[in-house]
Amino acid sequence: xxxxxxxxxxxxxxxxxxxxxxxESTVIAHGLPYPHNIETAKALEQICTxxxxxxxxxxxLKGEIIVGMTEEEISHMLEDDPLKIGTxxxxxxxxxxxxxxxxxxxxxxxxxxxxxxxFATGGIGGVHVxxxxxxxDITEMSKTDMIVVSAGCKSILDVKKTIEFMExxxxxxxxxxxxxxxxxxxGLSSYKLDHVVxxxxxxxxxxxxxxxxxxxxxxxxxxxxxxxxxxxxSEVEVYIKQALKExxxxxxxxxxxxxxxxxxxxxxxxxxxxxANIELLxxxxxxxxxxxxxxxxxxxxx
Amino acid sequence: xxxxxxxxxxxxxxxxxxxxxxxESTVIAHGLPYPHNIETAKALEQICTxxxxxxxxxxxLKGEIIVGMTEEEISHMLEDDPLKIGTxxxxxxxxxxxxxxxxxxxxxxxxxxxxxxxFATGGIGGVHVxxxxxxxDITEMSKTDMIVVSAGCKSILDVKKTIEFMExxxxxxxxxxxxxxxxxxxGLSSYKLDHVVxxxxxxxxxxxxxxxxxxxxxxxxxxxxxxxxxxxxSEVEVYIKQALKExxxxxxxxxxxxxxxxxxxxxxxxxxxxxANIELLxxxxxxxxxxxxxxxxxxxxx
Amino acid sequence: xxxxxxxxxxxxxxxxxxxxxxxESTVIAHGLPYPHNIETAKALEQICTxxxxxxxxxxxLKGEIIVGMTEEEISHMLEDDPLKIGTxxxxxxxxxxxxxxxxxxxxxxxxxxxxxxxFATGGIGGVHVxxxxxxxDITEMSKTDMIVVSAGCKSILDVKKTIEFMExxxxxxxxxxxxxxxxxxxGLSSYKLDHVVxxxxxxxxxxxxxxxxxxxxxxxxxxxxxxxxxxxxSEVEVYIKQALKExxxxxxxxxxxxxxxxxxxxxxxxxxxxxANIELLxxxxxxxxxxxxxxxxxxxxx
Ligand SMILES: [Mn+2]
Ligand SMILES: [Mn+2]
Ligand SMILES: [Mn+2]
Numbered sequence: 040x041x042x043x044x045x046x047x048x049x050x051x052x053x054x055x056x057x058x059x060x061x062x063e064s065t066v067i068a069h070g071l072p073y074p075h076n077i078e079t080a081k082a083l084e085q086i087c088t089x090x091x092x093x094x095x096x097x098x099x100l101k102g103e104i105i106v107g108m109t110e111e112e113i114s115h116m117l118e119d120d121p122l123k124i125g126t127x128x129x130x131x132x133x134x135x136x137x138x139x140x141x142x143x144x145x146x147x148x149x150x151x152x153x154x155x156x157x158f159a160t161g162g163i164g165g166v167h168v169x170x171x172x173x174x175x176d177i178t179e180m181s182k183t184d185m186i187v188v189s190a191g192c193k194s195i196l197d198v199k200k201t202i203e204f205m206e207x208x209x210x211x212x213x214x215x216x217x218x219x220x221x222x223x224x225x226g227l228s229s230y231k232l233d234h235v236v237x238x239x240x241x242x243x244x245x246x247x248x249x250x251x252x253x254x255x256x257x258x259x260x261x262x263x264x265x266x267x268x269x270x271x272x273s274e275v276e277v278y279i280k281q282a283l284k285e286x287x288x289x290x291x292x293x294x295x296x297x298x299x300x301x302x303x304x305x306x307x308x309x310x311x312x313x314x315a316n317i318e319l320l321x322x323x324x325x326x327x328x329x330x331x332x333x334x335x336x337x338x339x340x341x
Numbered sequence: 342x343x344x345x346x347x348x349x350x351x352x353x354x355x356x357x358x359x360x361x362x363x364x365e366s367t368v369i370a371h372g373l374p375y376p377h378n379i380e381t382a383k384a385l386e387q388i389c390t391x392x393x394x395x396x397x398x399x400x401x402l403k404g405e406i407i408v409g410m411t412e413e414e415i416s417h418m419l420e421d422d423p424l425k426i427g428t429x430x431x432x433x434x435x436x437x438x439x440x441x442x443x444x445x446x447x448x449x450x451x452x453x454x455x456x457x458x459x460f461a462t463g464g465i466g467g468v469h470v471x472x473x474x475x476x477x478d479i480t481e482m483s484k485t486d487m488i489v490v491s492a493g494c495k496s497i498l499d500v501k502k503t504i505e506f507m508e509x510x511x512x513x514x515x516x517x518x519x520x521x522x523x524x525x526x527x528g529l530s531s532y533k534l535d536h537v538v539x540x541x542x543x544x545x546x547x548x549x550x551x552x553x554x555x556x557x558x559x560x561x562x563x564x565x566x567x568x569x570x571x572x573x574x575s576e577v578e579v580y581i582k583q584a585l586k587e588x589x590x591x592x593x594x595x596x597x598x599x600x601x602x603x604x605x606x607x608x609x610x611x612x613x614x615x616x617a618n619i620e621l622l623x624x625x626x627x628x629x630x631x632x633x634x635x636x637x638x639x640x641x642x643x
Numbered sequence: 644x645x646x647x648x649x650x651x652x653x654x655x656x657x658x659x660x661x662x663x664x665x666x667e668s669t670v671i672a673h674g675l676p677y678p679h680n681i682e683t684a685k686a687l688e689q690i691c692t693x694x695x696x697x698x699x700x701x702x703x704l705k706g707e708i709i710v711g712m713t714e715e716e717i718s719h720m721l722e723d724d725p726l727k728i729g730t731x732x733x734x735x736x737x738x739x740x741x742x743x744x745x746x747x748x749x750x751x752x753x754x755x756x757x758x759x760x761x762f763a764t765g766g767i768g769g770v771h772v773x774x775x776x777x778x779x780d781i782t783e784m785s786k787t788d789m790i791v792v793s794a795g796c797k798s799i800l801d802v803k804k805t806i807e808f809m810e811x812x813x814x815x816x817x818x819x820x821x822x823x824x825x826x827x828x829x830g831l832s833s834y835k836l837d838h839v840v841x842x843x844x845x846x847x848x849x850x851x852x853x854x855x856x857x858x859x860x861x862x863x864x865x866x867x868x869x870x871x872x873x874x875x876x877s878e879v880e881v882y883i884k885q886a887l888k889e890x891x892x893x894x895x896x897x898x899x900x901x902x903x904x905x906x907x908x909x910x911x912x913x914x915x916x917x918x919a920n921i922e923l924l925x926x927x928x929x930x931x932x933x934x935x936x937x938x939x940x941x942x943x944x945x
Contacts, residue, residue: 130852509781
């Protein structure tokens with residue numbers, strides 16, 4: 040039997056109905072360079088702990104799905120050169136006993152299996168520019184009951200189409216103190232959001248109404264990066280153009296383009312994008328903690 | 342706890358397994374101008390009553406989901422300047438205690454929660470012309486067990502693509518005494534329907550086979566406007582072109598375009614489109630009543 | 644009540660948990676010309692029997708859904724000039740007592756209702772070239788727990804987009820001893836597969852992990868035609884160009900194009916494509932048998 044390995048702390052929190060925030064492992068394995076990845080993973084867990092919330096970092100170690108990875112388990116995962124997986128690949132790595140970092144879709148699915156309601160990430164996957172390259176995240180969010188706190192999506196995606204897909208597939212997007220859809224470390228896009236909330240409590244109430252009514256799917260909380268950490272679109276554009284030019288020169292294509300872009304843009308910006316990425320992650324975890332606590336309170340009040 | 346407020350008449354009908362037809366509130370709040378909206382709402386309910394069918398107008402009043410709205414509740418809803426919501430927005434308005442008129446997707450979902458099988462509307466949302474602007478109605482119909490009686494969709498949608506999407510997402514479209522997909526008040530499109538039925542009883546039988554087999558999703562009954570009320574495509578086109586020209590001149594864009602088009606086309610046609618809209622609604626409700634009664638009869642026969 | 648008519652042999656196999664492989668009826672009714680269709684149907688069943696696996700050919704006879712059709716039932720179905728149906732049309736033919744051959748989506752859905760895990764077909768439907776013409780097979784595979792063994796899809800589809808859609812809708816594609824997506828009788832495309840397996844046992848294990856974890860949807864096993872039977876893309880292209888030219892000359896359009904193409908390409912190739920089609924079907928059934936037996940063994944081990 041394939042069961043989740045739930046850490047004692049997370050198990051205890053589930054039993055005692057304490058607030059929990061799920062965290063993904065892809066940001067550690069593939070999103071940030073060493074040693075920033077390990078440091079950020081620790082920092083995000085610490086934010087949870089300081090807020091009396093139990094963090095649950097999710098990943099797969101040699102086929103075992105872990106909810107609440109220890110530092111040691113994260114290190115082991117990284118040593119295994121883990122795959123980067125979405126929901127559809129979970130059975131593949133479980134059955135073949137591979138190690139894997141979980142992206143938004145896989146993390147959400149596993150969090151849901153464990154009984155966790157809130158998940159904090161950096162940005163969601165969406166609709167890529169081009170003919171049809173649409174992330175599993177969209178499909179997962181259309182099905183799985185969860186609150187996902189993110190800074191929207193990266194501007195290298197087709198942001199407008201990503202918002203449209205979320206409408207079609209019934210993913211409720213709530214702007215947190217903003218009526219513009221956020222675009223990761225670049226702050227806010229020009230795309231209008233129809234549903235704005237001001238308080239974590241509102242998000243918790245909307246989520247509980249959703250689950251009580253049996254309406255499936257995700258509430259995406261669109262939480263912009265704090266203004267002081269945002270980088271202007273025009274600045275990022277210069278770096279992206281330069282990096283794209285290099286891709287062409289070096290013959291980098293397909294799935295290699297995005298990682299190359301991200302790492303080169305970090306270098307070219309003198310690591311301003313990296314720092315912004317870390318700041319928005321922290322900002323999302325802080326909000327996720329507040330929401331998780333509101334849910335706990337509301338559930339207790341019954 | 343968030344529960345549906347089901348009117349005594351609808352509750353009685355559900356208990357005694359009498360035929361019920363769900364009706365939407367968006368046509369009242371956003372589809373027809375005052376006082377035609379109120380008059381039409383009454384007329385549609387009356388058609389049900391005359392056919393010994395219980396009408397169940399669905400909407401949200403200050404966060405309360407109502408199945409079987411009274412005249413007074415409809416008035417209160419209209420006074421609140423209600424939002425126009427699909428399924429994904431239901432939890433938002435419920436939790437934040439807002440008033441809202443329900444579109445096709447939200448009405449279907451709530452009707453299903455209440456245990457109603459048949460819903461009559463004017464036209465469904467579908468695929469808009471352009472890059473990706475696809476109504477929640479498609480997603481909802483791919484999931485929710487229901488018979489939706491409509492006069493197809495408006496010709497300002499991408500009709501061909503709307504039909505294709507319904508095939509992909511497994512929504513069974515039954516032409517009622519027509520093998521051409523209807524396009525609202527313009528009568529019939531040139532697009533061929535593969536599945537034609539002649540009697541309400543056939544629709545009821547197909548629906549019961551579907552639910553017995555556990556096959557999810559909607560049967561869309563494509564019910565053309567009676568020929569004598571249809572307006573020719575070429576005539577409507579003249580009005581639309583004129584209205585689109587005005588949009589450009591007045592700088593009307595985005596979500597403002599459709600309501601402007603509809604109201605201007607009504608004026609330009611000397612309210613011929615408005616009368617046609619009301620006639621097709623009545624025609625759909627009449628057919629929905631017949632289907633609901635057939636379902637009741639077949640269920641009794643077990 | 645609409646129940647499945649399950650043949651005594653299939654019923655016995657289900658009760659005793661013996662391996663079963665589902666087979667579709669569309670290949671018999673619409674995929675291969677007479678008498679090759681009947682002969683192939685028999686040959687595929689025989690491969691199962693020789694491998695100690697129970698075949699379950701699925702189709703609809705005068706509204707009755709049959710799992711494990713007899714030769715006689717297949718003949719009756721063919722005499723009825725059966726419809727070609729996907730999942731959404733199942734209730735239509737059941738309620739109206741029509742005969743129908745089941746395509747991939749409908750066969751999968753019925754196999755799942757009966758409790759069968761493995762289904763062998765020739766090629767799946769996918770994304771057609773053009774604006775939006777996407778097979779129900781994609782939607783069905785995104786929902787229904789099943790192993791589908793196929794030689795990929797025909798190259799006349801948009802192969803790249805078909806692969807992308809399967810990613811978006813969370814259909815796990817496993818290359819069987821290949822890291823290139825197969826394109827029916829033309830062997831391998833140039834499109835890379837990320838997940839490759841070498842043994843039927845691996846596929847069985849991945850499937851069981853999937854069902855244990857409650858992750859919905861299909862594992863598509865991409866099983867290339869044995870190299871010695873493959874026909875080169877350039878050769879097929881010559882035939883397709885010729886047949887398309889004839890379509891234009893004869894005014895053949897719409898849904899008539901594909902059947903015309905397939906039959907003309909068979910003739911022009913001197914029936915090389917027909918023989919290849921039959922060989923890949925046999926090859927898929929052989930692999931499906933091995934997988935079904937591995938599943939049975941693993942389930943017994945608990
Ligand atoms: Mn992709
Ligand atoms: Mn839209
Ligand atoms: Mn099609």
